[in-house]
Amino acid sequence: MKKRLLELAEKYGTPLFILDHNRIRANYRMFKKNLPRVQCYYAVKANSNQEIIKTLFNEGSSFDVASYNEFMQVHEYIKHFKKNEKHFYIWDKIIFSNTIKDRDTLRRIRRYRPLVTYDNLDEVKKIKEHCNTAGLVLRLKVPDIGSQVEMSSKFGAEPAEAYDLIRRASEMGLSVEGISFHVGSQCTNFDNYTSALEITSEIFHDARKKGHALNIIDIGGGFPVSYDSQVPRFEKLAAVLNAEFKRLFPDDIEILAEPGRFMVANAATLVTEIIGKARREGKIFYHINDGVYHTFSGVVYDHWIPNFKSFRQGAREVCAVVGPTCDSFDKISQSVQLPRNLEIGDYLYTENIGAYSIASSTRFNGFEGAKIKHIY
Numbered sequence: 001m002k003k004r005l006l007e008l009a010e011k012y013g014t015p016l017f018i019l020d021h022n023r024i025r026a027n028y029r030m031f032k033k034n035l036p037r038v039q040c041y042y043a044v045k046a047n048s049n050q051e052i053i054k055t056l057f058n059e060g061s062s063f064d065v066a067s068y069n070e071f072m073q074v075h076e077y078i079k080h081f082k083k084n085e086k087h088f089y090i091w092d093k094i095i096f097s098n099t100i101k102d103r104d105t106l107r108r109i110r111r112y113r114p115l116v117t118y119d120n121l122d123e124v125k126k127i128k129e130h131c132n133t134a135g136l137v138l139r140l141k142v143p144d145i146g147s148q149v150e151m152s153s154k155f156g157a158e159p160a161e162a163y164d165l166i167r168r169a170s171e172m173g174l175s176v177e178g179i180s181f182h183v184g185s186q187c188t189n190f191d192n193y194t195s196a197l198e199i200t201s202e203i204f205h206d207a208r209k210k211g212h213a214l215n216i217i218d219i220g221g222g223f224p225v226s227y228d229s230q231v232p233r234f235e236k237l238a239a240v241l242n243a244e245f246k247r248l249f250p251d252d253i254e255i256l257a258e259p260g261r262f263m264v265a266n267a268a269t270l271v272t273e274i275i276g277k278a279r280r281e282g283k284i285f286y287h288i289n290d291g292v293y294h295t296f297s298g299v300v301y302d303h304w305i306p307n308f309k310s311f312r313q314g315a316r317e318v319c320a321v322v323g324p325t326c327d328s329f330d331k332i333s334q335s336v337q338l339p340r341n342l343e344i345g346d347y348l349y350t351e352n353i354g355a356y357s358i359a360s361s362t363r364f365n366g367f368e369g370a371k372i373k374h375i376y
Helices: 002-012 021-034 050-059 068-075 083-093 103-112 121-130 159-171 191-209 234-248 261-267 295-301
Strands: 016-020 038-043 062-065 094-096 115-118 135-139 175-180 216-218 254-257 268-280 283-288 316-322 331-339 347-351 371-375
Touching: 002 016, 002 268, 002 347, 002 371, 016 021, 021 038, 021 050, 021 234, 021 261, 021 371, 038 050, 050 062, 050 068, 050 261, 062 068, 062 083, 068 094, 068 103, 083 094, 083 103, 103 121, 115 121, 121 159, 135 159, 159 175, 159 191, 175 191, 175 254, 191 234, 261 268, 283 331, 295 331
Parallel strands: 016 371, 038 062, 038 254, 062 094, 094 115, 115 135, 135 175, 175 216, 216 254, 283 316
Antiparallel strands: 016 268, 268 283, 268 347, 316 331
8 A cells, every 4th residue: 555655646746635436435335235224415515526426426325415516516417317307316315404505595496396404493484485395304403422523503403492493384385304413523422323313203203293294314424434443333333223213213214314424534545745844842843745724624624633654664753743834823733653764755644534624625825735636
């Protein structure tokens, strides 16, 4: 592997983001194998690179989009469909899971009868006015204890308000099709899922008894990636979920999920170059040609703990790795074990950097960001 990474870095230059589509396909297939009842909607926000969408489209994935632009990225592969086929695909395989949508987006997607989420009454009124063809999914606030990125402070209706929001939307003539939740990104506390499913089940069955024809349960994302040996395996979570689905819900309902990180995190490796070296207050600082404003943006936005490995061997010590910009905030990590004998021009590589990395990269200070090399 190291030899191949070096060859690619020498050929294409650095920083180089190497994306393995075989891994993406394997992740999708593993998800489907372990959760056979679940329709998989890839959360485009995790990494919106067009080639990833193409690979997952060809695998048969559905898609979770947060904006009209993300929607159009998926639309690229169905634009040649006949009208009825296109409308059916959008109805069946795309969900707008951002609970707050701007009016222009709603107007643009109205003709497709899209599936959209909501979590408050003002959103219901907005959907009624601008996209009354939509199928609605109510998003609940659920426990997200211990997840790497929590969601409940910004999204989700309180369970006590849930039935009223279903009823009010129905009274306005809108079609409420189901209930959704999100337990937080990189969820290693599986009790979050079981608690969320219990809460959802109570509301779901109560609404059905009162005459609302709900038929969708959307369990969101949060599926853990094995960044290290401490992360519980996905297969263990899948067994828990399958048992809870059988216990809590009838067989005839549709179950959705929105994996993002799970599909792409371990599918990418970044190769960077050391462009500067200094010893500051006794610690070696390796300055590299990528940073937190670029491919390492997940350190800021995703609470991600970066990893670095070197190609050169040598006596190791605790070092700092920092980015290329003139901002002192651009420190990737100040506690990395690396050889002390690395020099300017040497390369480092970082694994498991496929999610929330290039997706949130900027051009701060005029740096272009990493080149992307696709491996198929």
